[in-house]
Amino acid sequence: MSAPTAWLDEHFIAGNLALDFANTVYRRRPEPGLDLFTGTDAFATWLTRTRLLPGGEPAVTESALEHARALRALIWTVFDAHRDGQTIPATAFAGLLDTARCSTADLAIGSDGSLASRNAYGGLAAVALNAITLxxxxxxxGVRACDRCGWFFIDSSRGRRRRWCSMKTCGNQAKVARYRSATRA
Known part of the structure; x- marks a missing residue:
């Protein structure tokens, strides 16, 4: 069993809760990389870090972790279509609705629209509602994806020309690769 992921600020660069949730793999391109939900502890820590799971709550179950991975796949499908200007597949959108509907008993919605989950399933409902809203x-x-790793983000840069999830990781790698190819020529 691998060690739980240490969730750093670099894991939360999307500008949206549902997109940060979708970015819980090491990379999405060219093929999915390491799953950062290395186990129930890593998933519970992510929920706590995003304030979707109050501290001291019961442990996250394997079933909740599997639901999380399925929800992540639905979000990928929805926002890949959105990013490409295509119609969102009805089955993926229906899956988001089902996740939100099935788990609303585990979620409290405040009069100000704030969400408070009672457990991991409530956290998943909050993520699904966030994805539906987006x-x-x-x-x-719009929603963009990193040219290198495929992580989603909302481009809030001044010129709306952001290409990478993070300048610290993918942006630096792209610039190094471009420099190396220029020096070889």
Whole structure:
């Protein structure tokens, strides 16, 4: 069994809860990399870090972890279509709705629209509701994906030309690769 992921600020660069949830793999391109939900502890820590699971709550179950991975796949499908300007597949969107509907008993919604989950399933409902909201009312700049790793983000840069999930990781790697190819020529 591998060690739980240490969730750092670099894991939360998308500008949206559902997109940060979708980015819980090491990379999405060219093929999915290491799953950062290395186990129930890593998933519980992610939920706690995002304030979707109050501290001291019961442990996250394997079943909840499997539901999380399925929800992540649905979010990938929805926002890959959104990013490419295609119609969102009905089955993927219905899956988001089902996740939100099935887990609403585990979620409290405040009068100000704030969400408080009672357990991991409530956290999944909050993520699904966030994804539904983003899909139905996307920001003007849209949802983008990193040119290198495929992580999603909302481009809030001044010129709306952000290409990488993070300058610290993928941006630096792209610039080094470009420099090396220029020096070889």
């Amino acid at each position: 899909a139905l009312d996307p920001p003007p700049q």
